[in-house]
Amino acid sequence: MAVQTEKSNRFLNFINGEWVASDTNEVITNRNPANTDDVVGQVQKSSLEDLNNAVAAAKTAKKEWKNLSGAARGQYLFKAADILESRQEEVAECMTREMGKTYPEAKGETARGVAILRYYAGEGMRKVGDVIPSSDSEALMFTTRAPLGVVGVITPWNFPVAIPVWKTAPALIYGNTIVLKPASEAAVTCGKVMECLQEAGIPAGVINMVTGPGSVIGQGLAEHPDVNGITFTGSNKVGKNIGQTALARGAKYQLEMGGKNPVIVASDADLDLAVDATISGGLKSTGQKCTATSRVIVQSDVYETFKEKLVAKVKEISVGDGMKEGTWMGPSVSETQLNTVLSYIEKGKEEGTLLCGGEKLSGEEYEKGYFVAPTVFDDITTDATIAQEEIFGPVLALMKVDDLEEAIELANDVEYGLSASIFTTNIQKMLSFIDDMDAGLVRINAESAGVELQAPFGGMKQSSSHSREQGEAAKEFFTSIKTVFVK
Numbered sequence: 001m002a003v004q005t006e007k008s009n010r011f012l013n014f015i016n017g018e019w020v021a022s023d024t025n026e027v028i029t030n031r032n033p034a035n036t037d038d039v040v041g042q043v044q045k046s047s048l049e050d051l052n053n054a055v056a057a058a059k060t061a062k063k064e065w066k067n068l069s070g071a072a073r074g075q076y077l078f079k080a081a082d083i084l085e086s087r088q089e090e091v092a093e094c095m096t097r098e099m100g101k102t103y104p105e106a107k108g109e110t111a112r113g114v115a116i117l118r119y120y121a122g123e124g125m126r127k128v129g130d131v132i133p134s135s136d137s138e139a140l141m142f143t144t145r146a147p148l149g150v151v152g153v154i155t156p157w158n159f160p161v162a163i164p165v166w167k168t169a170p171a172l173i174y175g176n177t178i179v180l181k182p183a184s185e186a187a188v189t190c191g192k193v194m195e196c197l198q199e200a201g202i203p204a205g206v207i208n209m210v211t212g213p214g215s216v217i218g219q220g221l222a223e224h225p226d227v228n229g230i231t232f233t234g235s236n237k238v239g240k241n242i243g244q245t246a247l248a249r250g251a252k253y254q255l256e257m258g259g260k261n262p263v264i265v266a267s268d269a270d271l272d273l274a275v276d277a278t279i280s281g282g283l284k285s286t287g288q289k290c291t292a293t294s295r296v297i298v299q300s301d302v303y304e305t306f307k308e309k310l311v312a313k314v315k316e317i318s319v320g321d322g323m324k325e326g327t328w329m330g331p332s333v334s335e336t337q338l339n340t341v342l343s344y345i346e347k348g349k350e351e352g353t354l355l356c357g358g359e360k361l362s363g364e365e366y367e368k369g370y371f372v373a374p375t376v377f378d379d380i381t382t383d384a385t386i387a388q389e390e391i392f393g394p395v396l397a398l399m400k401v402d403d404l405e406e407a408i409e410l411a412n413d414v415e416y417g418l419s420a421s422i423f424t425t426n427i428q429k430m431l432s433f434i435d436d437m438d439a440g441l442v443r444i445n446a447e448s449a450g451v452e453l454q455a456p457f458g459g460m461k462q463s464s465s466h467s468r469e470q471g472e473a474a475k476e477f478f479t480s481i482k483t484v485f486v487k
């Protein structure tokens, strides 16, 4: 057993209140996707035995943690928020170097993590149940809530602070203990979040982190008989498998998966606003958000003007190392992700007309990173692969429609239903969109990305397990309702 003595970017597993090396003696080394010469840090390549130790610790700790008052649990989260806030710049820099999003975005995400911790800290003081009139006049009937117990938290790399925090903070405040398995690509940044929770003094065993391959540690969590609930964000393929595994053994699960999010630009839209929001929603974070805009559905009478404005602005985007001032868009997270994006771009060239971008960037600034040019396609039809499949890259597909009805029909013509936007100044069009759009998040005159921590977040159709995260909605997953009858 080794002890982590100083703040560094080399992380051990965190199990039962201690930093411990994996029994495999193997590590995963993370490099900067903007410059692969830059080694960002290391995490453990753990085994099932490490996972079993973490689950055992979480199981032992759950009774005492659950028996604390919500207010007492909240105090730990307030403290963790202060610590994370004091380390905002260090955490953000690590995030940018580890997964590529720009430093201002990474700072914003870290601040969001702080705000989420504070929001759920406050939840510890809010009501958990209702009094319901019994048909027996001498009885008192009410609901209360019980934690699930041990929750397995499996997170992706695209929001290395916000997603682990928006799953962990509600799990803890409602009395659960956790075992967190972050995506390897961003596990060093996540280790820093874990340090903040540790420094806040959360009792041993309540929070645990085990890093390693998804197929071993993630699958191991899903299968583990002592893990009572699993919360997951990531790809559809992995998510569905986790859901089936959890269901087969009767565990609760929550899945947030892909998106193929449309923006509709109506003929009466403020076109400059729509252009800016399409770029921001589609290309920020290099398009690596499940809420990213990827299908741009434009009414024919403004199509050419919108297209011209959009392409002119996309061409101005500065791509580079996210730590460099003036960089608007960083690299893809990894070589695998870059290759996926490039293969969709090749497909797009067969399916439509390339308007700009469409290539891996070359030249001195780019040669050691995974950079792709922001790309826009024209003449894309709804059955095209790039109009149907989640790309997770900076690629926009333009589609032309004659009227709003056709626009909404097209917007709904995908298997996903996470987020959708419309740009219009017409109230009737807004209302039709709100009514008819099959998405968990519908946004009017605002980009498709951008989730507020106090509001429910989740998708329809194949985008989620039909559950919601964040805000008060988190309570539904992280607790079970108990109906109490007293006479």
Ligand SMILES: NC(=O)C1=CN([C@@H]2O[C@H](COP(=O)(O)OP(=O)(O)OC[C@H]3O[C@@H](n4cnc5c(N)ncnc54)[C@H](O)[C@@H]3O)[C@@H](O)[C@H]2O)C=CC1
Binding pocket: 154, 155, 156, 157, 158, 181, 182, 183, 184, 212, 213, 214, 215, 216, 217, 218, 219, 220, 222, 233, 234, 235, 236, 238, 239, 241, 242, 256, 257, 258, 259, 289, 290, 337, 340, 390, 391, 392
């Ligand atoms: N909805 C979202 O926010 C995200 C969607 N994605 C989508 O997924 C694609 C692939 O990205 P990946 O990082 O490979 O996503 P992924 O779904 O493989 O990874 C997400 C998490 O699940 C874990 N995992 C992987 N295999 C597992 C398994 N068999 N059992 C349990 N856990 C497992 C990973 O280690 C990671 O912690 C992206 O191109 C994108 O389309 C990726 C990340 C986030």
Ligand SMILES: O=C(O)CCC(=O)C(=O)O
Binding pocket: 158, 159, 233, 288, 289, 290, 291, 449, 450, 451
């Ligand atoms: O748009 C956001 O802020 C959150 C997106 C998200 O949850 C994701 O990409 O996994």
